[in-house]
Structure formats: C-alpha cells, structure tokens
Amino acid sequence: MNVAVLAHERFPDRAKTAVGVLRYAEYDVTAVLDRDCAGERVSDHLSDGQDAPIVAGIDDVPHPVDALVVGVAPVGGDFDESWRPDVRRAIKRGCDVLSGLHYFFGDDEEFTTLADEHGAELRDLRRPLEDCTVSEGRAHEVDAEVVLTVGTDCSTGKMTTSAELVAAARERGLDAALVPTGQTGVLLANWGVVVDRVPSDFVAGAVERMVRERGDDHDLLVVEGQGSVVHPAYSAVTCGILHGAMPDALVCCHEAGREAIHGYESVEIPPLSEVAALYEDLAAPVADTTVAAGSLDTSGLDDADANRAVIEYATAIDAPATDPVRFGAGELLDALD
Amino acid sequence: MNVAVLAHERFPDRAKTAVGVLRYAEYDVTAVLDRDCAGERVSDHLSDGQDAPIVAGIDDVPHPVDALVVGVAPVGGDFDESWRPDVRRAIKRGCDVLSGLHYFFGDDEEFTTLADEHGAELRDLRRPLEDCTVSEGRAHEVDAEVVLTVGTDCSTGKMTTSAELVAAARERGLDAALVPTGQTGVLLANWGVVVDRVPSDFVAGAVERMVRERGDDHDLLVVEGQGSVVHPAYSAVTCGILHGAMPDALVCCHEAGREAIHGYESVEIPPLSEVAALYEDLAAPVADTTVAAGSLDTSGLDDADANRAVIEYATAIDAPATDPVRFGAGELLDALD
Structure with missing residues (x-):
C-alpha cells in the first residue's frame, strides 16, 4: 500500500507517528507532507527507515497514493484546520484517510460527504470499541512471555522500543508479536486498540483481551505502553495497561537528559530508580514483575x-540498558531471557 | 422530588446507589423496588437514612413519583432485562428515569419512544462529556483544601465517607462541597462527572475541571474516589482521579475483614500500610499528599x-481512623485540619 504521511510543521521531532510509519510499517511511503521543510528529504532528518521526499501539500505528491496517514498527534488529539485543504484534496483523489486523532474524520460532514462521492474510506483508529468489558485479571494465564514497555514520560520511545524488540526477537527465531495500544502501533500492526480513547473502566479489560487473544499463539508478546505513571494527565492510561497486561517483565523507556514532564515543566521526573520502583510497586498487587531492562x-x-x-x-x-535504535535491541532481549 | 428506587434482588448489600440515595440525597424516596424482599421496609435493613416501603414492582408504589432511580450497578454496568417491565410502566406513568449504568436508556428504542409519548426524561448520568480535555496539572491552584477519598477496593465506603465528611464539615460551619465522580455521587449532588465512562486520556482532566470549577468558592472540597489502585480492573480510574485532583490529603477507606479484591478473590489486598504508601508514592510526582485519616x-x-x-x-x-457511619465523621475532619 502506498501512503502519504501528513506531518505539517512537525516533522520529524513532533511527528512520532510519521516517524514510526517510516521506520516500522509495511506501507510504502511516497511522500511526507510538511510545508515547513518542503523540498528536503526524510533522509535529511532520519538516518534509518524509509526515505521519501518531503512536499508542501498533497498536490505535490509525485505518484497516486492509496491513503493519507495522519502522522502527527497534537495535544488532545485535535484536528488542525490548516490540514483541511490537503485532506479534502486527498479524498477527492480517492485516497483513504487513516487517523489516530481523538477527532473523528467519520464525524466530519464535509469529509464524509466527499468520501462517499469519491469512494474513499475514513478510518478512525481511535474510535472506541463497541463492546468494552472489564478486566477479569487473567492476562497472566497466556503461554507467551508478556513484556510491557513503560516510561518516565510520553514520547520516550515506548512504541519504538516495542517495535525494535519484536523485530529483534523475530531475527532470533522467536515467534514475537506486538500488542499495539496507540495510534502508531495500531497503524503499524493494522490491529489493536487505541486505549487512551477507551472509557477508563475498560482500559485494563481492552488490554487483557488483546493479550488473551494473541497470547497462546506466540512465544513473546510485547505490549506497547502509553504515557507514564508519573504523568499528571495520562497516568490513568498507563496504570490500566500495566494492570490489564499483567506483564512478566517491564522495559523502562527514558530520553537522555529529560528532567521534567514534557509540556508540564513544573512536574519533575523523579529520580529514575524511584520511577522504576513505582512501576514495580504499582504492578505488584496484580502482577509480580520487575523492570528487567531500560x-x-x-x-x-x-x-x-x-x-x-x-x-x-x-x-x-539497576538493570541492563541500551538505546535500541542506535545500538540494536539485542541487549534488551538478552535481559528478558 | 419524589422518587422510587429500583434495586431488584440486590437490596441493600448489592445496591449501594440505592443506599446512598436513601442516606444522603435530598429526594423523597417513596418506595424501593426489590421483588426479593417486597413487603419489608428499608428500616428492616438499614438503621440510618430515610425509611420507605419495599415493593415488588412499580405498580405497587403507593403514590405517584417524579422519577425512577436505578439504584444498582451490576458488574460492567449492564441493563438487566428483568427490569424492563418496571421501567416501561414507570415511563408510561410519566416518570423520568435517572441512571448511572453504562447502558444508556437514551439509546434504547422502546424507552425513547415511550418517553417521547409520555413526556418523560431519560437521564443517563454516565453519558460521557462532549468536550473532554486533558489535565493541565493545575488543580492545586484552587483556594479550597482538597481531600480525596481512596480505598483498598471498590465498595469500601468512598462515596459514603465523602458525603459524611461534607455533612460534618458543614455542621462545623465550613463551606464544604462534594466533587462527585460516580453515579451515586452525581445522583446525590445533581452535578459531577461519572469518570469511569470518560476516555482514559481525559479522566484526570475531568476531575481537574470539576475541582477548578468549584475550588475557589469553598473552604473544603471532598473529591469522591473510585475503585482502588490495587484493583486489577479499575485502577486506571483511581489513578486518573488521584493525579487530576492533586489533593492536599487522602482519606483511605477499607472494609473491616476484607482480605481480597471483591470478585477477584485471587488478588489479595496488600498489607494496609503498603496500600497507603502506594497511594502516597503514586501521588508524589504530581501532588505532595499523605493519607491523613482512615x-x-x-x-x-x-x-x-x-x-x-x-x-x-x-x-x-499510621493515621487517625474511624467508621464515619457508626461513630460520625468528626475524627476524620479533625485529622484533616
């Protein structure tokens, strides 16, 4: 599938979905849309993953594409009206739209009318499950080893680390699978639940269901974590995933040098040993687990x-650590054995 | 307002909303519907709060009532089809229906058609906010002292303790208000958000908004907690409330003798000192707070x-404790000074 990735004014540093798609998805990325760096190439910014031209708008994408992927996630998941002309023209060309925003393209009258006219599909990955259930506390029963990525903040590499772990495990001949819980992961795997949209009562249940659905068919499940247990806004998501997944081991993700919660600069990230201990203590009543790697x-x-x-x-x-993008995920995998 | 309270087969032990309404709401309860103990009275089961006859169905309610209140909350918040005849006949009598179930009466075709015909209103208290927002981490800025009730499990008295604290504070001349986060609290206060229905990304934001909306107009805000941080299914809700409320103090609620999570008997409640410490440790990165009372x-x-x-x-x-229903909430209030 050929896709164009929308990342206006945010590529690459504030467009982690776009970067994830370029690195890990099986789509062919024909172009990245970013009006701020049109004329450059992805490879001017990223040293790994697919290369593609960066263009100012959908009309500059060289070849026809099957879908426009929304590759950015502003705070709150809102739609930026400055994207409307590109989305409109993409739909008119018959492109599907894949989005993980809280904003639903399928509820936008202009887009749905256009999509009907032009045979395009609007896929809102964050639309909640219709049949949510509460967790039964049974994720630990699956055959697979379950590993969960957790972090000191948002955007500290949980999705990337999860994808790198799965890829490295497969290279070693393990049958490994990703359990995606965010928009990028769901985009990459074309499966999963964007759990931050799930009613809070059902977050653990949604994760448990995914783990149980796949857990007996694989050796290793890597559950993509979200947010951070020390995050003032998103900790509910983090906590629900932790208890729903009942992981055998945790991989704690951090960005070198980050000292405060991004966007909440008055909230300092506690000493890293305390963050790791907090994850273990919070998991303990439900799952006996440790931070096995960083x-x-x-x-x-x-x-x-x-x-x-x-x-x-x-x-x-107090655990083995590496940067899986720079140095490979082998050491993480070793620590999980 | 005169109400009948539906509590079939569950009154009083598994009908905590019904019990809360009888104890704390300003509605006049004309009757409780429970086909299992029809003919008895509320006072045969509860020593405090309003008394009322218990009847087998809505047709046995002696006087006309303004509303039928759903006073039970089965696991998952589902509708029990055995309630349909009573709900149907209530609406035909022009009664409004007040419900905190996950099931929405407003989405039930039979009920909405009947409600239109008979001028009845279907009030689904759990219907999510249309305009959710993420927390800004600013609840600590309000003038009021903010107290949050937390617990070792569901149904350990968080709503009751919150209501008793507000009542006791008012008796002392303090301007105290409840910040309701669950169906019973919202029913009692006729204000608030049932946060377990809010998408997990926005739980902290919903609580923060309520605290900031009321926090400068009162001396004391008591935020009703939900679930437990050691609960395998509902901890996401608990964690979001804790970080969204940024409380000055916690009151930890427990039921004497309870040793495992209700409905999850393999999940033991950790030693109580550990549960209290876990709440404090989890709050610490966002709010410096302690368990001030039990x-x-x-x-x-x-x-x-x-x-x-x-x-x-x-x-x-390691904090003053009492049973506020049996002994009054004075000691709790003293501990919060």
Whole structure:
C-alpha cells in the first residue's frame, strides 16, 4: 500500500507517528507532507527507515497514493484546520484517510460527504470499541512471555522500543508479536486498540483481551505502553495497561537528559530508580514483575555521550540498558531471557 | 422530588446507589423496588437514612413519583432485562428515569419512544462529556483544601465517607462541597462527572475541571474516589482521579475483614500500610499528599469489635481512623485540619 504521511510543521521531532510509519510499517511511503521543510528529504532528518521526499501539500505528491496517514498527534488529539485543504484534496483523489486523532474524520460532514462521492474510506483508529468489558485479571494465564514497555514520560520511545524488540526477537527465531495500544502501533500492526480513547473502566479489560487473544499463539508478546505513571494527565492510561497486561517483565523507556514532564515543566521526573520502583510497586498487587531492562533515547547525543548516558541509566535503574535504535535491541532481549 | 428506587434482588448489600440515595440525597424516596424482599421496609435493613416501603414492582408504589432511580450497578454496568417491565410502566406513568449504568436508556428504542409519548426524561448520568480535555496539572491552584477519598477496593465506603465528611464539615460551619465522580455521587449532588465512562486520556482532566470549577468558592472540597489502585480492573480510574485532583490529603477507606479484591478473590489486598504508601508514592510526582485519616466500614461487626477494628486500622495506616457511619465523621475532619 502506498501512503502519504501528513506531518505539517512537525516533522520529524513532533511527528512520532510519521516517524514510526517510516521506520516500522509495511506501507510504502511516497511522500511526507510538511510545508515547513518542503523540498528536503526524510533522509535529511532520519538516518534509518524509509526515505521519501518531503512536499508542501498533497498536490505535490509525485505518484497516486492509496491513503493519507495522519502522522502527527497534537495535544488532545485535535484536528488542525490548516490540514483541511490537503485532506479534502486527498479524498477527492480517492485516497483513504487513516487517523489516530481523538477527532473523528467519520464525524466530519464535509469529509464524509466527499468520501462517499469519491469512494474513499475514513478510518478512525481511535474510535472506541463497541463492546468494552472489564478486566477479569487473567492476562497472566497466556503461554507467551508478556513484556510491557513503560516510561518516565510520553514520547520516550515506548512504541519504538516495542517495535525494535519484536523485530529483534523475530531475527532470533522467536515467534514475537506486538500488542499495539496507540495510534502508531495500531497503524503499524493494522490491529489493536487505541486505549487512551477507551472509557477508563475498560482500559485494563481492552488490554487483557488483546493479550488473551494473541497470547497462546506466540512465544513473546510485547505490549506497547502509553504515557507514564508519573504523568499528571495520562497516568490513568498507563496504570490500566500495566494492570490489564499483567506483564512478566517491564522495559523502562527514558530520553537522555529529560528532567521534567514534557509540556508540564513544573512536574519533575523523579529520580529514575524511584520511577522504576513505582512501576514495580504499582504492578505488584496484580502482577509480580520487575523492570528487567531500560531503553534510552539518545538521539540528541553523540556516540560517546550516548554510551555514557546508557551506562548511567543502567546504573540508575539497576538493570541492563541500551538505546535500541542506535545500538540494536539485542541487549534488551538478552535481559528478558 | 419524589422518587422510587429500583434495586431488584440486590437490596441493600448489592445496591449501594440505592443506599446512598436513601442516606444522603435530598429526594423523597417513596418506595424501593426489590421483588426479593417486597413487603419489608428499608428500616428492616438499614438503621440510618430515610425509611420507605419495599415493593415488588412499580405498580405497587403507593403514590405517584417524579422519577425512577436505578439504584444498582451490576458488574460492567449492564441493563438487566428483568427490569424492563418496571421501567416501561414507570415511563408510561410519566416518570423520568435517572441512571448511572453504562447502558444508556437514551439509546434504547422502546424507552425513547415511550418517553417521547409520555413526556418523560431519560437521564443517563454516565453519558460521557462532549468536550473532554486533558489535565493541565493545575488543580492545586484552587483556594479550597482538597481531600480525596481512596480505598483498598471498590465498595469500601468512598462515596459514603465523602458525603459524611461534607455533612460534618458543614455542621462545623465550613463551606464544604462534594466533587462527585460516580453515579451515586452525581445522583446525590445533581452535578459531577461519572469518570469511569470518560476516555482514559481525559479522566484526570475531568476531575481537574470539576475541582477548578468549584475550588475557589469553598473552604473544603471532598473529591469522591473510585475503585482502588490495587484493583486489577479499575485502577486506571483511581489513578486518573488521584493525579487530576492533586489533593492536599487522602482519606483511605477499607472494609473491616476484607482480605481480597471483591470478585477477584485471587488478588489479595496488600498489607494496609503498603496500600497507603502506594497511594502516597503514586501521588508524589504530581501532588505532595499523605493519607491523613482512615475510614473503616465496620457494618459487619458489633460495637466492641468495631472499636477494636478501628484501632487496628489506625495503627496499620499510621493515621487517625474511624467508621464515619457508626461513630460520625468528626475524627476524620479533625485529622484533616
């Protein structure tokens, strides 16, 4: 499937869905839409994953594409009206729209009318499950080893680490699968539930259901975590996933140098050892689990500093650590054995 | 307002909404519907709150009533089809229906058609907010002291303790208000948000909004907690409320003798000191708060055992404790000063 990825004014640093699609999805990315860096290429910004031209709008995409993927997620998941002309023209070309926003394209009168006229599908990945259920506390019964990525904040590499872990495990011949819980993960796997949209009563239940649906068919399930247990706004999501997944092990994700919650600068991230302990203590009543490894995003550092930062992080959380993008996920996988 | 309260086969032990309405709401309860104990009276089961006859169905309610209140909340919040005849006949009599179920009466074709014909209103208290927002982490800015009730499990007296605290504070001349987060609280206060229905991303935001909406107009806000941080299914709700409310103090609610999570008997409640510490540790990154008091449900014990149990509980959580229903909420209020 050929796709164009919308990332206006945000590529690559504030367009983690776009970056995830470029790195891990099986779609062919024909172009990235970002009016701020039109004329450049993805490879000018990212050293790995697919390359593609960056263009100013959908009319500049060189080939026909099957779908427009919304590759950004502003705070609150709102639609930015400045995207409307591109979305409109994409639908007129018959493109499907894949979105993980809280905003539903399927509820937008202009888009649904156009989609009907032009035979396009509007896929809102965040639309809640119709048949939510509460957790029964039984995710631990599955045959697979269940690993959950957790973090010190949003955007600390939980999705990336999960995808890298699955890829590395498969390279070793393990039957590994991703349990996606966010818009990018669901986009990549074309399966899963965007749990931050699920009513809070049913978050654990939604995760439990996914784990039980796939858990007997694989050796390893890597559950994509969300948010952080120390995040003032999103901790409910994090906590529900932790208790719903009942993981055998946790991989704690952090970005080197980050000291406060992004967007909530008055909220300091506690000492890393305390964050790790808090995850273990919070899990304990429901699942006996430990932080078995750490994943550090060192993309802002040079190799020497990255090495130092990884060693410091491993010491802080008292577990093996690496940056799976820079150094590969092998060490994480070793720590999970 | 005169109401009948539906509690079939569950009154009083599994009908906590019904009991809350009888104890704390300003409605006049004309009758309780429970086909299993028809002919008895509320006072045969409860020693406090309003008395009313218990009848087998809506046709046996002696006087006309303004509304039928759904006073039970089965697991998952489903509608029990055995209630349909009573609901149907109530609407035909022009009664409104007030419900906190996950099931929406307003989406039931038979009920909406009947309601239109008979001028009745179907009020689904759990219907989600249309305009959810993420928390800004600012609830601590309000003038009021903010107290949150938390617990070792569901149904350990968080709503009751919250209502008793507000009543006791008002008796002392404080301007106190309840911030309701569950169906019973919203029913009692005729205001609030049933947060377990709110998408998990927005739970903290919904609570923050309520605290900020009322927090500068009162001396004391008592936020009704939900679930438990050690509950395998509902901890997401609990965690979102804790971080959204940013409370100055916590009151930890427990039922004497309860050792496992109700309905999840393999999940033991950890030692009470650990539960209290977990709440404090989980709150700490967002709000510096402590368990300032404990509320113990001793309804299953005689006075001597209740006294002993309260002392043991206070020792376990290292804070003053009482049973506010049996002994009054004065001690809790003292501990919050």
